[in-house]
Amino acid sequence: MSILLRVEKLTKIFTAGGIFGSKMKVMAVNNISFECGKGEILGIIGESGSGKTTTMKMILKLYKPTEGKIYFQGKDVWTIPSKEYYRHVQGVFQDPYSSINPVYKVRYLFDNIFDNLLGDIPVDERREILNEVLDRVQLKAEEVLYKYSYELSGGQLQRVLLAACLLVNPELIIADEPTSMIDASMRVAILNVMKSLKEEEGNSIIFITHDIGQAFYVCDRLLVMHKGEIVEEGNAEEVVFHPQHPYTKRLIADVPKLGKKLILRR
């Protein structure tokens, strides 16, 4: 398996305050290195505030890393022109409401992608492609295209964003909690879309979540993050069934299992 994305000694420090009070430094990501292969689903799990989303934003060139390098297909991502980079790498963000421009209808998002990333495609063909991708995420074009983002439910919007991602068909998708607002019964269907992307088209996915059950279902490999550091890395089954690090052990033990009664800690 060839390596698609390589992250080397990545660090991000945020500084807060400083005008009147004293400067405060927050180390969001602390010296992490990992690789994502071609046609692999890599899961990043960890509790809130462990630096998962910051890592995602650095890979998507939204934050400049304080230290460290990210290589995509062997090239430093900061040397690749943005337009070209985003044709190969796309992200699905955690909060769908803030990911879509509320001033325009949903249609505008797709038109933008057609105009800027996909080049010349005649209007009829556009409609056909659009119906196809929306159908994959179980949405109907007439249900969503001519609505504003606030008229749709969280689950519908998250599926719209995934459809936008499918439309670009990038080699690497970075999905940050892509199913957090989707109902349990529908969630599996969406996760299956991601699995089929990998199996049928060989796309790579970095799947960021705090839901270990979901990560276990879709991912090949898992990274466990805690306080900005990677504490454990390995094959999904190994990490879940034989966790090594004490933090991972506790995290896995806390995950509810169907029908297993709570064992009270004394």
Next chain:
Amino acid sequence: MTHWISSIILEHGLPDDEGVGKMLLRAIDLKGGYAIRSGFVKAVDGCSLTLSEGEILGIIGESGCGKSTLGKLLMGFTMPPLKLLNGKALIEEIDLYSYDLEDRRRFWGSLISMMPQYSMNALNPTMKIKDFIYDFLKHHKRDITREEALEIASDRLKSLNLSPNVLDMYPFELSGGMKQRVVIMVSTLLNPKTLICDEPTSALDVSTQRVLLELLYNMVKLEKIVSSMIIISHDVAAISQICDTLYVMYAGKIVEKGSLNDIIEEPLHPYTKALISSVLTPEERVRRGKITGLKGAPPDLLNPPVYCRFAARCPSAFSKCKQAEPPLIRIGNREVACWLFSGE
């Protein structure tokens, strides 16, 4: 299990046995919903429920199936546009709906209490926690002094693993999990007979979620601060850790009810089957096969179908399903609303 049997016995008017929890709450054929411009949304359509002392009851179902509305109807919280059409809610044989909305207020908090869905946002941001608590207690006990109120509150805070310093803080100074515990404290201050928790675990990560579930369990089973609890959730795996009984709701109807173990081990209704099979937990079975989930969406509750509401999405639907609505059919200790079990 014993509680479940006891509620059946009591329903048929047999005398209360020793060691069997006595029935606290009974809802009979509740029907209600929201009056909006384009019609009436029948969010809850004929739901009956029984709850005994010491019992933790879970209500599961997907978004928009009427779980939260049922919770509100059970406590008589019929603020417009929510309206009750039919049915009774009895708590300790007090018929809530024989009082009007203003009079029902005095039962809330003492007899039945609710922890609302977005409980993190339920606190008044302009008040310190102690002022909020004093206001609340003053409403129920006219002659209570400030000192007494704070004493009760700080005692309770200790049992929730919070420091009494919290009383001097504003809500924005607390983390999400702490705010949620403060809300639990406020909603159980008067030792209500029943506490309804609406989605207590959503928006919490696994570690915080576990602590919260432990706390709710202790409140009913060990400390007996509240006598019984109803947990409304869409997260089957999470609430299955502490529930005794499970009710499954679909499109405003209860489609299956029974003891937790029975339902998890052998779900009868096709909807329950789909719901339980799509629970993703880090277990071997999740990795083995492909889970299909459930396609389609629940019916519009403005004009629900007159036949089985699940028929359009049901993998095992047959001709009868599109003709009439199935009643709840009793099978052993459980009940299921599906024509597959009508025995014809």
